[in-house]
Amino acid sequence: xxxxxLILAVxxxxxxxxxxxxxxxxxxxxxxxxxxxxxxKEPVQTLEPAINGSLVKPEIAFSRPVAxxxxxxxxxxxxxxxNEADIVYEAPTEGGITRFLAVYQxxxxxxxxxxxxxxxYFVAIADELGVLFAHVGGNSDALANIRAGQYKNIAxxxxxxxxxxxxxxxxxxxxxxxxxxxxKLKNLIQEKKYFNQATYQPWQFKxxxxxxxxxxxxxxxxxxTVSYAVRWLYDETNNSYARFLANKPHKDLDxxxxxxxxxxxxxxxxxxxxxxxxxxxxxxxxxxxxxxTVFLDGKEITGTWKKTNGRTRYYNQNNQEMNLNRxxxxxxxxxxxxxxxxxx
Numbered sequence: 001x002x003x004x005x006l007i008l009a010v011x012x013x014x015x016x017x018x019x020x021x022x023x024x025x026x027x028x029x030x031x032x033x034x035x036x037x038x039x040x041k042e043p044v045q046t047l048e049p050a051i052n053g054s055l056v057k058p059e060i061a062f063s064r065p066v067a068x069x070x071x072x073x074x075x076x077x078x079x080x081x082x083n084e085a086d087i088v089y090e091a092p093t094e095g096g097i098t099r100f101l102a103v104y105q106x107x108x109x110x111x112x113x114x115x116x117x118x119x120x121y122f123v124a125i126a127d128e129l130g131v132l133f134a135h136v137g138g139n140s141d142a143l144a145n146i147r148a149g150q151y152k153n154i155a156x157x158x159x160x161x162x163x164x165x166x167x168x169x170x171x172x173x174x175x176x177x178x179x180x181x182x183x184k185l186k187n188l189i190q191e192k193k194y195f196n197q198a199t200y201q202p203w204q205f206k207x208x209x210x211x212x213x214x215x216x217x218x219x220x221x222x223x224x225t226v227s228y229a230v231r232w233l234y235d236e237t238n239n240s241y242a243r244f245l246a247n248k249p250h251k252d253l254d255x256x257x258x259x260x261x262x263x264x265x266x267x268x269x270x271x272x273x274x275x276x277x278x279x280x281x282x283x284x285x286x287x288x289x290x291x292x293t294v295f296l297d298g299k300e301i302t303g304t305w306k307k308t309n310g311r312t313r314y315y316n317q318n319n320q321e322m323n324l325n326r327x328x329x330x331x332x333x334x335x336x337x338x339x340x341x342x343x344x
Contacts, residue, residue: 045057045058046058047061048061048062049061049202049205049326050086050105050106051065051086051087051103051105051106051129051198051200051202052086052087052105052106052326052327052328052329053202053203053205053324053325053326053327054086054106054326054327055326056106060105060106061105061198062197062198063105063196063197063198064130064131064132064155064189064194064195064196064197064198064199065086065103065104065105065129065130065131065132065198065200066103066104066105066131066132066134066182066185066186067101067102067103067104067125067126067129067131067132067133067134068081068101068102068104068112068113068115068134068135068180068185069099069100069101069115069116069117069118069122069133069134069135069136070082070099070100070101070102070112070113070114070115070116071099071100071114071115071116071176072090072097072098072099072100072228072245073097073176074227074246075172075173075176076114076116076172076176077245078250078251078252078253079100079113079114079252079253080109080111080112080113080179080252080253080254081102081104081109081110081111081112081113081181081252081254082100082102082250082252082259083252083255083257083258083259083260084104084107084108084109085102085103085104085107085109085328086103086104086105086106086107086328086329087102087103087328087329087330087331088100088101088102088103088261088328088329088330088331089101089103089122089125089330089331089333090223090230090330090331090332090333091119091121091122091284091332091333092223092224092228092271092282092333092335093119093278093281093282094278094279094280094281094282095224095279095280096223096224096225096228097224097228098223098224098228099116099119099122101122101125101126103129103131104182105198107182108181108182108183109181109182110181110182110183110254111179111181111253111254112134112179112180112181112182113169113178113179113180114172114175114176114177114178114179115134115135115136115159115166115178115179115180116135116136116175116178117135117136117137117138117139117142118133118135118137118138118139118142118143118146119138119139119142119281120139120141120142120145120274120276120283120284121283121284121286121333122142123138123142123145123146123151123154124151124286125286125312126151126154127151127152127153127154128153128200128307128310128311128312129153129200130153130154130198130199130200131153131154131155132154132155132157132185132188132189132194133151133154133155133156133157134157134159134165134166134180134185135157135158135159136158136159136160136166136175136178137158137159137160138158139274139276139277139278139281140276140277141274141275141276142276146158153199155189155192155194155195157185157188159178159180162188165180165184165185165187165188166178166179166180166184167179167180167184200311201309201310201311203311203313203314203321203324204321204322204323204324205323205324205325205326206323206324206325206326207325207326208239208262208297208325208326209239209296209297209325211236211239211297211298212298213298214234214236214297214298214299214344215298215299215300215344216234216295216298216299216300216342216343216344217233217234217298217343217344218231218232218233218234218342218343218344219231219232219233219234219241219264219266219295219340219341219342220340220341220342220343221266221332221334221338221340222334222338222339222340222341223334223338224338226246226247227246228245228246229245229246229247230243230244230245230332231243231244231245231247232244232261232264232295232330234295234298235260236298238260239262239297239298239325240260240261240262240327241260241261241262241264241295242258242259242260243258243259243260243261243330260328261327261328261329261330262296262324262325262326262327262328262329263294263295263296263324263325263327263328263329263330264294264295264296264329264330264332265292265293265294265295265314265329265330265331265332266292266293266294266295266332266334266340267290267292267305267312267314267331267332267333267334268290268291268292268334268335268336269284269285269286269290269333269334269335269336270284270285270288270290270335270336271283271284271285271335271336272285282335284333286307286312287307289304289305289306289307290304290305290336291303291304291305291336292304292305292314292315293340293342294314294322294324295342296324296325297325300342301316301322302316302317303315303316303317303322304319
């Protein structure tokens, strides 16, 4: 009898242990590995600064920028795609008419134009940035320099020889009807097997400042006539500048939105008559250096510009390179005899 009771006690003990084991397993996740993986955070992708200082995916930041010559004749307004450029250079050409070099890296502008011809100083800026340079022909001196291989860092995209990457629209007469897009120009890079990595030397950037009372809210750039007069008005709510052209808001054709920028740089340059095939053409000295004024955060910073290590840079009165706000920058290349006025 005692033996029977002992065997029964052992069986009860074994059963109790087994029930505990089964209950423990039942309370565990069915897929323990999956549970562990789900509890781990997804790896955060490292962002890199683009040509305009904004933080983007590495494949964008390290891609070759594209630059397009865009005209500013009254018959070409409003333009398409200027509002999506990362940097825009504005400068006079002949007879006081201004023109743009629009530089793209972070946005895929679906329409850019009207595209017009090159000038020597615009090609020099394009070379500084190592871009694919899109244009429709150019002055004889600019084209001669391109053919001679003077600009080592550009990939040339002249519509005269790459027409399939441009289009002529029907809503504008010639010569104001040539347009392109980032997709078309990226296809050109791929199909021509052009180098597609960024090579430019970056500017220095910072985050937006905490805004105090703005002291430079109304910037007027006097290129020539009223038709080409530029005004930038500071908007404290988003710490940016809204662009006006010929006393009207300068808007994009396709979106109807006014052009805005985070930084306005007025770079004063020496100009001289140019010996080329276009009457009243000028050339610009973009290497010697000179005065510059930078507008950001509602403030005016006076200083200088220098071409250093292949890139034009902007310095304050203490000879320290200026930190620009991340975002769109417009560079106004103004002849030294012209003026830029500032009001609060």
